[in-house]
Amino acid sequence: MGLITLPVIRRMAVCGGTHGNELTGVYLVPELERQRREKGDTLWPVPVTTVLSNPRAVKECKRYVNKDLNRCFTSAILSSPVTDTTPYEVQRAQELNSMLGPKGTADATDIICDLHNTTANMGLTVISYSHTNWVIMHIYKYLQEKITKVPVRLILLNIPICDAYSLESVAKHGISLEVGPQPHGVVRADIFNVMKEGVNVVLDWIQHFNSGKVIEGAEVDVFMFEKSVDYPRDTETQNPLAVIHPQLQDQDFCLLQRGDPLFLTFSGETVGYDEEEPLHPFFINEAAYYEKGIAFHLARKKTLVIPNIQAKND
Amino acid sequence: MGLITLPVIRRMAVCGGTHGNELTGVYLVPELERQRREKGDTLWPVPVTTVLSNPRAVKECKRYVNKDLNRCFTSAILSSPVTDTTPYEVQRAQELNSMLGPKGTADATDIICDLHNTTANMGLTVISYSHTNWVIMHIYKYLQEKITKVPVRLILLNIPICDAYSLESVAKHGISLEVGPQPHGVVRADIFNVMKEGVNVVLDWIQHFNSGKVIEGAEVDVFMFEKSVDYPRDTETQNPLAVIHPQLQDQDFCLLQRGDPLFLTFSGETVGYDEEEPLHPFFINEAAYYEKGIAFHLARKKTLVIPNIQAKND
The missing domain is CATH 3.40.630.10 (Zn peptidases)
Known part of the structure; x- marks a missing residue:
């Protein structure tokens, strides 16, 4: 070196x-x-x-x-x-x-x-x-x-x-x-x-x-920023239909695998992760990002x- | 009865x-x-x-x-x-x-x-x-x-x-x-x-x-409401000099005894509880109460x- x-x-x-x-x-x-x-x-x-x-x-x-x-x-x-x-x-x-x-x-x-x-x-x-x-x-x-x-x-x-x-x-x-x-x-x-x-x-x-x-x-x-993910929304009112799933809340930088819970709808249904590639979520449930339409960001981990x-x- | x-x-x-x-x-x-x-x-x-x-x-x-x-x-x-x-x-x-x-x-x-x-x-x-x-x-x-x-x-x-x-x-x-x-x-x-x-x-x-x-x-x-406690403040600027002590943070409804830590000043000193009577703090570090000058409330526990x-x- x-x-x-x-x-x-x-x-x-x-x-x-x-x-x-x-x-x-x-x-x-x-x-x-x-x-x-x-x-x-x-x-x-x-x-x-x-x-x-x-x-x-x-x-x-x-x-x-x-x-x-x-x-x-x-x-x-x-x-x-x-x-x-x-x-x-x-x-x-x-x-x-x-x-x-x-x-x-x-x-x-x-x-x-x-x-x-x-x-x-x-x-x-x-x-x-x-x-x-x-x-x-x-x-x-x-x-x-x-x-x-x-x-x-x-x-x-x-x-x-x-x-x-x-x-x-x-x-x-x-x-x-x-x-x-x-x-x-x-x-x-x-x-x-x-x-x-x-x-x-x-x-x-x-x-x-x-x-x-x-x-x-x-x-x-x-962690290389990859993309942002929004809350599931009502197509008419644009109001959110779900919150961060309790199993994802506070788990920033975990590795999300296909099917892992992302959101819990207000009526109690789970919405899962459906990306092909496992990625790391961060800024999960950041207050300031509600107005920006961001539930969390996703990142790819890399060794430099x-x-x-x-x-x-x- | x-x-x-x-x-x-x-x-x-x-x-x-x-x-x-x-x-x-x-x-x-x-x-x-x-x-x-x-x-x-x-x-x-x-x-x-x-x-x-x-x-x-x-x-x-x-x-x-x-x-x-x-x-x-x-x-x-x-x-x-x-x-x-x-x-x-x-x-x-x-x-x-x-x-x-x-x-x-x-x-x-x-x-x-x-x-x-x-x-x-x-x-x-x-x-x-x-x-x-x-x-x-x-x-x-x-x-x-x-x-x-x-x-x-x-x-x-x-x-x-x-x-x-x-x-x-x-x-x-x-x-x-x-x-x-x-x-x-x-x-x-x-x-x-x-x-x-x-x-x-x-x-x-x-x-x-x-x-x-x-x-x-x-x-x-x-819990019977007894009184409110403000942050220690600079006598001139009225700015707070301290935050809720880490040992008190998140301990709502604990029983405070004389000498227990209440606040930690920004420079690192501890301010203790100095009431004669042990009381129970609640609404510890509530965001909305900063403008009201309330660090927490104190209550007396009673059996009814x-x-x-x-x-x-x-």
């Missing part, structure tokens, strides 16, 4: 409240700011920008005010002209892009850690765009090694970076940290502590990487080989 | 969506309507009115639009004049009072079952106003006997009926059924099935009672003796 040299990490941002009702980030960002006030700037290995991404939505404890902010970071939306009728979140996305990006440029922040919660039982899940971003893959591996209280997994979305719609895509290395299950509008101490630990592990990795030591590669398992890396000053 | 005779039950109402983001009722009400269409009116022992209480809030999947509907059923609000600026929920409360009440009159529906969810781990909890309403006490006892999947408990609020603010107070016998834990904006099959069973058990009890058999009394344990009762045609 060869050795790949990569630029040192110089700046990082930690963002919470990108969805205003996902409260772990909303409370962790001020806690990081309190730590910095108490212990000074040398607390962390690199300067950390802390951001409350959607303050208006946070105030109303809603996912968003006009439009889902975390779908506004495509190159097209970031470069669209702003008028009086532009949704608040589009304006805010452009502000954040100026602050942390610009996306796709040399000036962009090295790492953005965007903090999210889900009502699904997903432990700590890293969401990322590229399976050849070795910084992200190594951080994922390090999170898996260090965090033992909950399972740590990585979901890869196969989207070209210009079409990537979420906040972390503004950085050179974008990481979305999803921790769940937690109801939106609630802070649970167990979930808060996992997220706090996750951010500390990322900072720890940066220090390790920046020290110039060779970081050894390995094989890692990742990540190379040895080493930081170089450029 | 003597025998108390009480009027037969002639009409019942099942209400869902009183809080628009508590989805079990929102989906159970149409399911009951489907059952009635399929099996006809004789399906149930008495005519059942099914109501979606706050259709606008349901559409937006919010607790309420202008004002918490389930705080609008006091005699004062129900008799207040309606103008152009009257909040939607006050108008709707008056409509519901005309449909199911009027509150405190002989015309009022005999039983209202109002369906609610909580993010707290409260199993099936009956909430009621009067410890001398023998119909409610007997229904509670019957729910405890019949439902085995989750604990069944009863909370008594000591409020005179004219000041009682919630929808079920419009009926002669008002029952609020709370089932949790479930995130708001989510339907879980396990929670749905408990609620469905709960409503069926109430209907079953009505049939049993109306048959004229003597229903035997017993001792029952109930309920008499033998028998239905008489009046």
